[in-house]
Amino acid sequence: xxxxxxxxxxxNLLLLFLLPLYSHATSRNPHDKKLxxxxxxxxxxxxxxxxxxxxxxxxxxxxxxxxxxxxxxSKNQTHTNxxxxxxxxxxxxxxxxxxxxxxxxxxxxxxxxxTMMKPRCLVADITNGTNWMxxxxxxxxxxxxxxxxxxxxxxxxxxxxxSDLTYGFLPSTPAEAMxxxxxxxxxxxxxxHFTFSQAQDYTNANIKVSFERxxxxxxxxxxxxxxxxxxxxxxxxxxxxxxxxxxxADNQWSVGxxxxxxxxxxxxxxxxxxxxGLGHSSVQGSVMWPAIDTGATxxxxxxxxxxxxxxxxxx
Ligand SMILES: *[C@@H]1O[C@H](CO)[C@@H](O)[C@H](O)[C@H]1NC(C)=O
Ligand SMILES: *[C@@H]1O[C@H](CO)[C@@H](O)[C@H](O)[C@H]1NC(C)=O
Ligand SMILES: *[C@@H]1O[C@H](CO)[C@@H](O)[C@H](O)[C@H]1NC(C)=O
Ligand SMILES: *[C@@H]1O[C@H](CO)[C@@H](O)[C@H](O)[C@H]1NC(C)=O
Ligand SMILES: [Zn+2]
Ligand SMILES: [Zn+2]
Numbered sequence: 438x439x440x441x442x443x444x445x446x447x448x449n450l451l452l453l454f455l456l457p458l459y460s461h462a463t464s465r466n467p468h469d470k471k472l473x474x475x476x477x478x479x480x481x482x483x484x485x486x487x488x489x490x491x492x493x494x495x496x497x498x499x500x501x502x503x504x505x506x507x508x509x510x511s512k513n514q515t516h517t518n519x520x521x522x523x524x525x526x527x528x529x530x531x532x533x534x535x536x537x538x539x540x541x542x543x544x545x546x547x548x549x550x551x552t553m554m555k556p557r558c559l560v561a562d563i564t565n566g567t568n569w570m571x572x573x574x575x576x577x578x579x580x581x582x583x584x585x586x587x588x589x590x591x592x593x594x595x596x597x598x599x600s601d602l603t604y605g606f607l608p609s610t611p612a613e614a615m616x617x618x619x620x621x622x623x624x625x626x627x628x629x630h631f632t633f634s635q636a637q638d639y640t641n642a643n644i645k646v647s648f649e650r651x652x653x654x655x656x657x658x659x660x661x662x663x664x665x666x667x668x669x670x671x672x673x674x675x676x677x678x679x680x681x682x683x684x685x686a687d688n689q690w691s692v693g694x695x696x697x698x699x700x701x702x703x704x705x706x707x708x709x710x711x712x713x714g715l716g717h718s719s720v721q722g723s724v725m726w727p728a729i730d731t732g733a734t735x736x737x738x739x740x741x742x743x744x745x746x747x748x749x750x751x752x
Contacts, residue, residue, distance in 0.1 A: 474660050475554045475669050478545075485544045486527045493520040495667045496545075499553065502668060503727075504563030505529040536562055536570040536719055555728040556699065558707060559657055559673035559685075562717045562727055569716025570727075595677045596714050596750060597643075601632045605642030614684070614701045617692055618646060620736070621705035628738050630752045631713065643678070644712055648686040659685040671699050671729060674708040682708050689731075696732040703735045715745050 477492035484490045497517070500506040506529040508517040516523040527543035534541040539549050562570050604622060606615060622633040636642035652658035660668055674682040684690070684704065691698035710725050718725035723741040746752075 474667070477667070478550050478553050481545045482547060482550045483545060484522055486522050486524065488522045489520050490522070491520055493522055493526070494518055497526060499667045500526070500529045500533065502559075502561065503533075504561035504568075505533050532563075532568070532571075536568070538719070538721060552728070554669065556669045556671050556688075556731060557728045558711075558717070559659065559668075559670035560711055560717065560727075564716070567716070570719035597631075597677045599643075600630050601634070602643040603634055603636040603641075604644035604646060605636040605639035607639055607645065607647035610646060610648055611690070613692055614648075614690065617700070617702035618705040621702050621709055624706060624736065624738060625709050625713065625746075628743050629713070629746045630750060642680070644680045644682060646682045647684070649683045650686040653683065655681070655683070659683075659687065672704050672708050674711040676711060677714045680712060682712060694732055694734045699729065699731055700734045703733070704729055706736065706738070710742060710746070713746060714749050715742070718742070718745065 477495045480492045481490055481496055484493070497506060497508070501508065506525060508514045508525070510517060516525070530545065530549070531541045531543045533539075533553075534543075534549060537549075537552050539552060540546065562568065606618075619635065625631060626633055633644075639645060650659060657673055660670055670685060671688050672682070672684045682705075684701075689698040691700055692702075693700060706724050707729060715725055717727040718741055720726065720739070720741040723739045724735060725742055725745065
C-alpha cells in the first residue's frame with residue numbers, strides 16, 4: 438500500500454516536471470506561432486460586401502501587402518483601418534480570386550480562406566499596377582502560323598546585363614542551408630543562360646543570401662513570433678540588379694520534406710526566379726506560383742518558369 442502511494446506520488450511528480458517542458462517546447466515552435474497569425478481569416482469565412490466582421494482590417498492589410506488593395510493612407514480614406522467590407526475590398530478579393538483560380542465572387546468562401554492561410558512568398562503579386570499573375574499566357578497568331586507567348590514585363594522589365602553571377606552567404610547563414618541553396622542555383626543554371634558561382638566574399642557578391650527575422654530594415658518585415666502580422670510569409674527576394682535574398686529565420690526549415698517545415702531548396706528555387714527578374718505566375722504547380730507548401734519539395738523548374746526566363750532575356 439505504502440509502495441503504491443509512493444509510486445503514484447513519484448509518477449505525479451514526474452508529470453509535474455514533464456508537462457511544463459512539453460508545453461514550453463510546443464509554444465516555442467515558431468511554426469505554430471506563424472500559423473496562428475493567420476487565424477483571423479477563419480473568422481472571415483462567409484463574409485461579403487457590407488459585412489462588418491472583426492479581422493477585416495487584417496484582411497485589408499494582407500491584400501495591401503500583396504498589391505491587391507491600395508488605400509491612400511495620407512488621405513485618411515474612410516475604410517482604411519476599419520472592419521467594414523467596402524467596395525474597394527470586395528474588388529481586391531475578386532482580383533485575388535481570379536489570380537488564384539478561385540470563384541471570383543468577392544465573398545470569402547472556404548477555398549479563398551484556405552488559400553490565403555497557406556505559407557507564401559513575401560513578394561507582392563501586383564507591383565506598380567502590373568498584375569504579374571493576370572496575363573495568363575496570351576497566344577498571338579503570327580503570320581507564319583506560329584504562336585508567341587506574352588508575359589507581363591511592363592513594370593520596369595529589369596534584367597541583369599551579365600550572365601555570370603556570383604552569390605554569397607551572410608556569415609550567420611545556417612550551414613545546412615548552403616548546399617540546398619547551391620543546388621537551386623544549379624537548377625536555374627541548367628535551364629537558362631546564367632552561370633552562378635559562390636563568392637568567398639559576401640560583400641562583393643551579386644546575390645547576397647541571408648536569414649532575417651521580423652522587421653529587418655528593408656521595408657518588408659517578416660511575420661516573426663514577436664510580430665504576429667497578417668500573413669504567413671517565408672522568404673522574399675528583390676528584382677535585378679538588387680540581389681538580396683532573405684529567408685525568414687523564424688520559420689521552421691528543413692533539408693528535404695519534413696512535415697510542418699519548409700524545404701530550403703524549394704524556397705530558394707522560387708526566390709532565385711525573383712532575383713533574375715520574374716514575378717509570380719498564375720500557373721498552379723509552377724515554381725513561380727506564390728504559395729509554397731510545407732512538408733513538400735519542388736526541385737525542378739516547370740515549362741512555364743523556363744518559358745518566362747527565356748522570354749524575359751530573349752534567350
Ligand atoms: C494621396 O492623397 C494625398 C492628399 O490628397 C495626395 O497628395 C497624394 O498624391 C495621394 N497619393 C496617391 C498615391 O494617390
Ligand atoms: C481619420 O478619420 C477618422 C474618422 O473620420 C478620424 O477620427 C481620425 O482622427 C482621422 N485621422 C487623421 C490622421 O486625420
Ligand atoms: C466554385 O463554385 C462552384 C459552384 O458553387 C463549386 O462547385 C466549386 O467547387 C467552386 N470552386 C472553387 C475553386 O471554389
Ligand atoms: C514602382 O515604381 C517606382 C517609380 O518608378 C519605383 O521607384 C519603385 O521601386 C517601384 N516599385 C516596385 C515594387 O517595383
Ligand atoms: Zn515569390
Ligand atoms: Zn528582406
